[in-house]
Structure formats: structure tokens, C-alpha cells
Amino acid sequence: MSGEREPVPHYVSPEPFDPYSVEAMTPGQIKYASAGPRTLMWLRFRRHKLAVISAIFLLLAYGSTLFTEILSPYGLNSRNSAFILAPPQAVHLFHEGEFIGPFVYGLEYRLNLETMRREYEVDRNKPQPIRFFCTGDQYRFWGMFEARLHLMCPAEGGTLYVLGTDRLGRDMLSRVLYGARISLTIGLIGVAISLALGMILGGIAGYYGGMPDSIIQRLIEILRSFPELPLWMALSAALPVDWSPLLIYFGITLILGMLDWTGLARSVRSKLMALREEDFCTAAELMGASPARVIGRHMLPNFLSHIIASATLSVPSMILGETALSFLGLGLRPPITSWGVLLSEAQNINVVVLYPWLLLPVVPVILVVLAFNFFGDGLRDAADPYS
Template sequence: MPTPAEEAGNPKVVTRYGSSSGNETYATLVWRRFKRSPMGMIGLVLVALMLVVSIFADFFAPMDPKQANLPFASPDVIAFEDPAGSFTLIPYVYPIGDTGEFDPVTFQPLTGLVKDNPTPTGFFVTGAAYKLLWFIPSNIHFFGSTDGRPIQLLGTDKFGRDILSRGIIGSRISLMIALAVVTLTTIVGTLVGITSGYIGGRFDSWVQRFVDFVLAFPQLPLYLALTSLIPVTAPSNVFLTFVIFVMAVLGWAQLSREVRSKTLSLARIEYVRAAIAVGATDSRIITRHILPNVLSHIIVSITLAIPSVVLLESFLGFLGFAVKPPLISWGLMLQDTGTFSVIGSYPWILSPVIFVLITVFAFNALGDGLRDAIDPY
């Protein structure tokens, strides 16, 4: 460990994280530590890809999510071979169907790849019309069939709609709900926690009793009770706004308690006491001295709270209390898995779970990497 004199005389200081120049910012040091976390980098890449796909969902969806085809159609298979069996760089999509052969024991028809008339595919193909970013007319899709025939890489639901396309489009609603709820809970929880911890005294006691009251509520029954207050005939946007509001009202208390505990310790540090001694206002002390020091914890809490909201939305959507048609979300898509007979006969109906698992893994990996990089101790 270099002494203060050595640090003053050398332009570079060797720390436990390697050599660093004295003029590096805190963000640079955090990014350097974060890059050393493989799982954190994987989470960052996945989160970036999910955000890009959700923003340009219509472009990445190979099919119109409302187009009805054969109900409960099994997933198609992509193969890099033509009908003659020769290798080709242009992939073909082969449906799963009756091969014309029978099991010699049970005499049941066998299913497999139907190679009679495969569907050619390609990138940047013409397909269903849509509006890119909600106002630019377009009909170009990132991937799809070149002859206009439907492709269902994850199969279809009970109405014959492509599950993959609906999952990509549904990422908008699911991620939008998560981001909106986390934004509201972060703002309210941070303001209440910092104010309560900094002012202290009787005000802090009353605020914390109210926080205890909110935390004591059994959230799931309250979610169901509050969302059931909206009439079934209410517009989808009104119902969605109310669901976001309910989740935000019940989700800010835990972050408030965490921020308050950090504020209580920061309020006793010397530079905060010095700011009070020189006559700094409470708002300046909170915004310039306390908030920057709890910001690292808030950032980590955000990345770890988003997957929790995604899981909650999926669960409520499965029960029918989150999103109403014609909107699409992952939870709403899981309503088709309500019976064991459907799952046993058509297991690809569970495909929306894949989207939820990837999202939860990505944000948890990103949050763990940020937590280690921001606070290595």
C-alpha cells in the first residue's frame, strides 16, 4: 500500500484493482471493475438486446401477432438444407407433421419433418405492415419467409397466433410496466427515505410507522382486490395505468427503508456536519452530499427490482389481473397454460416462460455485477 507521500509523487497509484491514474472518475473505476465480471457483462448485453428488440418489436417479429392460422400448431424447424438434402446457406423452415409412416407396435401415425414443400427464409424480408416507432410506415421484417407463407418457430396458441411474434411484441408491455413501476417506486422511496432519515426525530418515527403499515400488508391479496375494482369494460390503457399505479403504491416502502438506513449513517459524517455548520440549506445537503452517496445503492436496487416486477406482472397476467386484450404481455400469453391437458398436449404453449427467464436472468446478472463494481466491499 503506497504512503501518502508516494501517492503525491507518482502520477499513477497501484491499488487493489490495478494501476489507475489519479484523474480517473468514479464512473471510470466502476466500469473497469464491472468489465471484470463475466456474468455482469452477459447481463448488460442481454439487457441492451432486450431493450432494442422491445423498441423495434414490430421489425423483429416475423409475423403479424394478430394473424390467425392453425390453432396449436407445433413449432417449425429451421434447417440449412434444401428439400433434396443438400447443404445451403439459405435456411429453410420445415413444419412438423404427419410423415405418412406408422409405428410398427402401436400403429399410430409418426410425426416428423415434412420436406415436401419447405418455406424459404431470409433477412430483411417483406411481411405484415406496421408502423416503426409508432409513426413510420414499414413492412420490412428482420427475419421471415420470402414467399409470404407463415412460419411459427415457437408454434401457435389456441387462436393460431404465432407465439414468437407475440412474445416479441409483448416485451414492450412487460418491460414498460416494469420500468414504469420501478421508476415510480424509486422516486417515492428515495424521497421518503432521505427525508425521513435526514430530518429524524418524531417525523422519522411517524413516517417509519407508516412504512411498517405498508410493508405489513399481504401484497398479493391486495393486488387482486385493487385490480378487481376496475370494470371489465374499462379501456385497456386505463386498466394498465391502474395496475402500474397499484404496483407502485405497494412497492416503494422497502427501498425507502434501505435509503433511510444509509441516510442515518451519512448524516453523521464530518462533511455533512461541516455543511450544516456553514449554513447550507437542507435541500442542498440532501441533493449535493447525501443523494450522490446513496445513488449507487439505488442503481443496484433498480436493476434487482425490475425482474421482480416482471415476475409479478407475469403472475398477475396469468390470473387475468394485469393486462387485458388487445394488449399483449408475457403474463397474458401464459393464460393459455391454465390446464394440465393443454400443457401435456401442446407443451410449446409454455414458450413465454423463456422470455421471462431470460429477462430475470439478465437483470439479476447486471445487478450483481453492478453491486460488486460499485461497492467492492
């Protein structure tokens, strides 16, 4: 009707935009906000690219110890007296412009009567193709059954010394691979011993306090007052000479583990002293939980990620400790083969100058130690709830 006025629309002011509302979040932000502690730790760890690469490298390194016999071109004790202290043979793909696949050039030597040294020359007229998944030296796989399968082998009647040979004509690459099994596992076993001692003694000191805490703290101070390497050397030298190689291995592992628990014990003690006053610990005690259950079921899981990161950073010190002791002749001894035992042959500076490839076992030591450090840094950052 002409006399009636049209209704004025009611204006409703829009609600203020909340950037933290669920509607404003992307799917990735929603996933991150609703993730649990383990998922958050994994998401933070993935952003540490160097730590991820180190984790993959360590996984491959430890995985290779399961198939050492197959990966090695030669057996552990296989020797060729015709190629003593032979230099490394480079791997090539092309011969005179023609692609023929992976191969090495043969070596020929002559005895220099003036210097009484073997001098090797590369024979570029005789390429020796590398065979893969082939039959080679016989071995007992994990000491259980006989086998002859190798990932790569030299050509028939040829040689394959990618890292050269030692003073007995043994392939250095094969010995480095066999040494990895000892050097890598001794770090894990030593850390397991150190972890158990650190968590038990640190847990007792942090939970009970008082006299147990004072006794454990004084013990830690006494152990830390001794220089680490001389103490390792003294205890290693005290091992009986007539012990078998297996007992020497476990003796060195026990020494490394029992002297490296002090730092972890202090860390566990400080964490438990802060957690024992929390409400959930008091509630567990009022419900009748034993101290062992309160520590193991309620306290330790709250900083388990920190313990894992600390243990990861302790493995390199174990590997370096075994390498140093074996290098000085106080650790593992032949016939056990480790990276430290291999490096003991390069103690003489004259040998290093004449045969520098004897120092090549130090390369995997450096790579593994760096990988563990980067991996531990990534785990520590990922486990930090304030990161």
C-alpha cells in the same frame, strides 16, 4: 605519485525498495490508483464477466422493443385459421446434404375424427426458404406511419412458425416479441415510481428523524405486514372493468410501484442518518443550504451507486408481479399483449400436455429475471467501496 594513497570510494547504502512507490507500479496500477469513483466502479464491474454478459443481453432485449414490428415475422393480430395450434417449425440449413440456407419444412395437417384434434406432419419434400428484410404484414410503426418491412418472412405461400401458433392461429414468436415491449417497460416505469417514493420518504425520515421518521416507519411496517401477492391481487381486482387497456396498464404499473418502495426507503433512511452527522453536511447547513439541497446535492450522491444497484434488483420483482397478475387474469387483459397474458392461455394442464409450446413465453421471463439479478449483483459489488 607513488607516496600518495588512492582515495577510497565512499559507499552509499541504497534506499530501501518501496513496492508502493510510483516507480514500482505498473501502468495499470497507476491508472487504478489515480482513478475517480466512477472509473473505479466501471473497472470493478468489468471483472464481473457474468454481469457484463447480462448487461449486454438486457441492452439487446430493451433495444429490440424499439423495433418490435420489424423483428416480428407477422403482425400482432395476424392469424391463420388453417394452422391452429401448429407445432414449432425447426430451422434447418441443409436439405438432403445440400446447403440451401435457413429454411423450414412445410406442415400438413389432418383432422383426427376420433380425438377431434388437428395432427400435423412435417413435409420434408418441400423446404421453404426464409426471406430476410422482406415485405410482409402491414403495421403502423410506433403508431405513426404505415410500413411492411420485416426482418424475416415466410416463403411465398409458406409458413414460418418458429415457436408454433396459439389457439387462434397467431404466431407465438411475434406475440412474444410484442409482449416484451409491455413486460419490460412496466418494470422500468414501476421502478421509477418506487425509486421516487423511496428516495423522498426515506430522505425525509433519515434527515429529520423524530415524528416524521416514526410516521414513515409505521407506514412501512403496515405495508410490509401484508402478503405481497394477495395485496397486488386485491388492488388489481379493484380496477374498474370498463377501463381502457391503456388505463389498466398504468393502473397495474402504479400498483406495483407504490407497493415496492418500502425496502428502498429503509435503505435511504439508514444511509442519511449516518451521513447527516458528517462535517460536509454540517458545513452546508451553516452556509445556509436548504434541507432539500443538502439531501439532493450532498447526501444522495454519496450512495447513488447503491441506489442504482437496489433499483436494478427491483426490476425483476416488477416483471414477475405483472406476469403473475396477468396469468391469474387480474392484470393486463387483451388486446394488450404481455408475457403474462400469453401464459394465461396455458393455465389448463391438459392444454400444456397437448401443446407444450404455449409455455414458451416463460423462457424470456426466466432469462430476463436472471439477467437482472446477475447485473444487479455486479453493480452492487462494483459500488461497494470496500470491495
